[in-house]
Amino acid sequence: MNKVNVEDLFRDISKCNQVEAIALGGSRVSGKYDDKSDYDVYVYVKENIPKGSRMNILSKYCCKMEIENHYWEVEDNCTLNSNTDIDIIYRNIEDFDLTIGNIVQKNIANNGYTTCLWNNLNTCKVLYDKDGKLEKLKRKYNIIYPDKLRHNIISKNRKLLNGVLPSYDMQIKKAIERNDKVSINHRVTEFLASYFDIIFAINKVSHPGEKRLIQQCIDLCEILPMDFEENLKDLFENMFNEDCNIIIEEIVKNLDKIIEQ
The missing domain is CATH 1.20.120 (Four Helix Bundle (Hemerythrin (Met), subunit A))
Incomplete structure (x- = not known):
């Protein structure tokens, strides 16, 4: 699958009424990817996109699909027709704001990996942002390490x-x-x-x-x-x-x- 097809996939997802923003993360943004690197895609929503709607979209672009996995976050883990893996993570944008706030504003530490989500927000590439909410979050938490x-x-x-x-x-x-x-x-x-x-x-x-x-x-x-x-x-x-x-x-x-x- 070429770049245009991947962009078409993102465009189709953005047409869902529940979607507020879409961002790309991981090595595909940092430029440190290799042949085994997958796509890490973050879809920020105001409410859940129906499983059937996601399956209809992804079936046009993917040869393998696991819809609605809950191992870490809510995810669709798929393989594109090009045999490149793609992980699509769905996040409620308001809940995500609260999670980052607990870390950056309330300074709550975890057992390892404390600031990973903050890093993910700061380094992601925004692909779609309907009302600018994701860019607003990036500005909100673009602060000096407390x-x-x-x-x-x-x-x-x-x-x-x-x-x-x-x-x-x-x-x-x-x-x-x-x-x-x-x-x-x-x-x-x-x-x-x-x-x-x-x-x-x-x-x-x-x-x-x-x-x-x-x-x-x-x-x-x-x-x-x-x-x-x-x-x-x-x-x-x-x-x-x-x-x-x-x-x-x-x-x-x-x-x-x-x-x-």
Whole structure:
């Protein structure tokens, strides 16, 4: 499918009365896409578009369709006739405003990935905006990274790394003692989610998402922990043995040095 056909798809979606705006995100906007990159499309609505209406539109452009998935947000996950995947995410525009406000105005931190949606809003390319509501949101939240948000992200996620009873390092240690590889993998993943959230917060950089995080840190962050790449390489190579505990201690120690700066 060529560019004109994709634009035709977006145009057809925009004709639905419920649609307020459409935006493109991810690597297709940043220019860092490759042959395996999909389209990340965000459709902002005032109310839900009927499932049948979406299916009628998408069937003209897609060879595979999964309509109304709810794994993360409300999504239609499809494959275009060109065999390129496209994920269409539907968001109530008023609810989305409240969600971003909780992060940027109320400074509420999450367990990892705190500022991803804020980054998504700031970096998306607006393709359609019926009454200018999406552009208004972009202007509203195009602000300097709040110091309180930075503090709250670091404080909440740092405690999860070690130092409290449910901290990830203790959970990883127990999982290694049990040789529970599934649990090790899960806890290390959560450890890294908080670790990267802290690094982006230290640098007052909104979180760019889950892909290519090591390179994203190198490209976007002026302040990185000592031995940043080496520590992560060692972690991945020793994740399922007792050396993992020592490496995690080193990762946290190096992270603390830049938190204290």
